Amino acid sequence: MTKRIKVVQFGVGPVGAGIVRLASGKPGIKIVGAIDLKNVGMDLGDVAGLESKLGVKISNDPEAVLKKTRPDAVLLATGSVLKNIFPQIQVVLEAGVNIVSTCEELSYPFLKQPALAARIDRLAKKNGVTVLSTGVNPGFLMDAWPLFMTGVCQNIKKIRAVRIQDATPRRLPFQKKIGAGLGLDDFEHLVKSGTIRHVGLAESIGMISAGLGWKLEKITEDIEPVIAEKDIRSRHILIKAGHAAGVRQTAQGIVAGREAITLEFEAHIGAANPYDAVYIDGTPPLEAVIKGGVHGDLATTAMLVNSLPRVIQAAPGLLTMKDMPPAFTFPGQDLG
Amino acid sequence: MTKRIKVVQFGVGPVGAGIVRLASGKPGIKIVGAIDLKNVGMDLGDVAGLESKLGVKISNDPEAVLKKTRPDAVLLATGSVLKNIFPQIQVVLEAGVNIVSTCEELSYPFLKQPALAARIDRLAKKNGVTVLSTGVNPGFLMDAWPLFMTGVCQNIKKIRAVRIQDATPRRLPFQKKIGAGLGLDDFEHLVKSGTIRHVGLAESIGMISAGLGWKLEKITEDIEPVIAEKDIRSRHILIKAGHAAGVRQTAQGIVAGREAITLEFEAHIGAANPYDAVYIDGTPPLEAVIKGGVHGDLATTAMLVNSLPRVIQAAPGLLTMKDMPPAFTFPGQDLG
Numbered sequence: 001m002t003k004r005i006k007v008v009q010f011g012v013g014p015v016g017a018g019i020v021r022l023a024s025g026k027p028g029i030k031i032v033g034a035i036d037l038k039n040v041g042m043d044l045g046d047v048a049g050l051e052s053k054l055g056v057k058i059s060n061d062p063e064a065v066l067k068k069t070r071p072d073a074v075l076l077a078t079g080s081v082l083k084n085i086f087p088q089i090q091v092v093l094e095a096g097v098n099i100v101s102t103c104e105e106l107s108y109p110f111l112k113q114p115a116l117a118a119r120i121d122r123l124a125k126k127n128g129v130t131v132l133s134t135g136v137n138p139g140f141l142m143d144a145w146p147l148f149m150t151g152v153c154q155n156i157k158k159i160r161a162v163r164i165q166d167a168t169p170r171r172l173p174f175q176k177k178i179g180a181g182l183g184l185d186d187f188e189h190l191v192k193s194g195t196i197r198h199v200g201l202a203e204s205i206g207m208i209s210a211g212l213g214w215k216l217e218k219i220t221e222d223i224e225p226v227i228a229e230k231d232i233r234s235r236h237i238l239i240k241a242g243h244a245a246g247v248r249q250t251a252q253g254i255v256a257g258r259e260a261i262t263l264e265f266e267a268h269i270g271a272a273n274p275y276d277a278v279y280i281d282g283t284p285p286l287e288a289v290i291k292g293g294v295h296g297d298l299a300t301t302a303m304l305v306n307s308l309p310r311v312i313q314a315a316p317g318l319l320t321m322k323d324m325p326p327a328f329t330f331p332g333q334d335l336g
Numbered sequence: 337m338t339k340r341i342k343v344v345q346f347g348v349g350p351v352g353a354g355i356v357r358l359a360s361g362k363p364g365i366k367i368v369g370a371i372d373l374k375n376v377g378m379d380l381g382d383v384a385g386l387e388s389k390l391g392v393k394i395s396n397d398p399e400a401v402l403k404k405t406r407p408d409a410v411l412l413a414t415g416s417v418l419k420n421i422f423p424q425i426q427v428v429l430e431a432g433v434n435i436v437s438t439c440e441e442l443s444y445p446f447l448k449q450p451a452l453a454a455r456i457d458r459l460a461k462k463n464g465v466t467v468l469s470t471g472v473n474p475g476f477l478m479d480a481w482p483l484f485m486t487g488v489c490q491n492i493k494k495i496r497a498v499r500i501q502d503a504t505p506r507r508l509p510f511q512k513k514i515g516a517g518l519g520l521d522d523f524e525h526l527v528k529s530g531t532i533r534h535v536g537l538a539e540s541i542g543m544i545s546a547g548l549g550w551k552l553e554k555i556t557e558d559i560e561p562v563i564a565e566k567d568i569r570s571r572h573i574l575i576k577a578g579h580a581a582g583v584r585q586t587a588q589g590i591v592a593g594r595e596a597i598t599l600e601f602e603a604h605i606g607a608a609n610p611y612d613a614v615y616i617d618g619t620p621p622l623e624a625v626i627k628g629g630v631h632g633d634l635a636t637t638a639m640l641v642n643s644l645p646r647v648i649q650a651a652p653g654l655l656t657m658k659d660m661p662p663a664f665t666f667p668g669q670d671l672g
Binding site for chain 1: 364476480481483484487489491492547618619623626627628631634637639641643658659661662663664666668
């Protein structure tokens, strides 16, 4: 490890804290600053749940932190909705700092928010830095991984990715996001208001179709509750029989008049056989399964930290996972 | 598809012919020349087993073909041993043409042949072009794919890749390469002479350790026959009970004094449950399995053709699969 990567953590909620716990254990990374609206003045190690202090105080002044610390990259974990976090992105880019983000809508923003995407790309290029948004999904399981597996295929007719997730061990905000514990009326209400939804399926379809050179005609999406057949008790929530244990969400990408891309996302408490899978109807056909599935919280923080070297080396601009050399596990204490 | 990629096929043996059959069906690729020592003057379509002619005659004069056709890339499928094909590489690079190669030893040549690797890298940079060697293995299943899957891991202790292959449907040269049908004395003799061996395990271990930032201390390799328990008849070969049905080859990468990388390659006629798998002992742990395995011949030609756009766009030099954005299925007639 020649030179340590200097990072600032922007957003120290549950995901941000997980990133900090991981990054602080990597000899090749030095956390030099932290930004959040909460816990201002507290030590980042304390807030992130580390056993020792990090000597980094949380600040609510992004410009001051970036100016003082001059990091190589900001790890941005403040929200899923791109327009809400755009001002933060702007501040970081104008400070001439690379961004690795968790923002789902930023993972492939060219379909739903082309103007904002173009603006971020221009800002990044103007300041000579790179923006990447990643995570486990979107960012890996339903876009980068399926695309990667197509490398061994001569031709493809259809591609399908499935993620069946047991939400039982996940953090409470995640369980709430999938509607676990709600009555069906409440569930439907929150679906209609846009509160219950996994963000990223449309973005993943966009990335896959672009990666394969397919002209995407339409994306359709469906969302429904997974209904508990009996009472289920998780660490955080009691789910009554007949109530929602979580969500089943599907998205279809229509190409040349037919369903060419299918994504099936299911996250509920008490899922018996979690797994992640990619099915390619092509030459040769391919069926790849991750037994037990990938642990979402651990994997998301891993993707953020592991992407740092690639983002720092990349050409300036707004990039997506399909444009980059893949990120590998960042060297640690043990073997690295 | 804005501009067709112009390619020259160098080497029209079984693998090269497969590449030609695939590439000739892609609207985005135009085959403009072919080089081989055999079948000189014949039409490439006839030699590759296509139903119609391609209007491209096979030539044994590489310099003349490259000068006349000025391709974007050469698809080089002439051999596994780097020093044997180096003169061909040199001719192509000096003509200022990118190379996508099947040469196993070139997939990660920095450990076993650092001087030759450095020479190729210099030649490529001097001529402003890129060299990549790829395929299904090495090139994907035991290096690029395991590395890719580490992206969702926070830390890794060990990584293991397994390929159990049924050689029954493979072409005869492949069946001979794995010693199928030989008596055990003959098998051992050909192992000792280096004739029976899958080339690439050491290269894959080199790529994985480099990708993870691990300091590789040693590579060990073992090779033994898979012995037929009863008579087995394939399309090409009769294997008597007690004779070799194929090969079992393993390689271990030693890092920090312990076995951190394990590759297990098994190819024999009559393998009942072929599969490819990656097992990561890490946080989170990960077990990814491709059911039925990946069809080697189809996948190798796919990797070559699919890599063309990435290689043409890449920075000059000798690159490996770990350095590149992944290759995806090249758009075809259907949906592309």
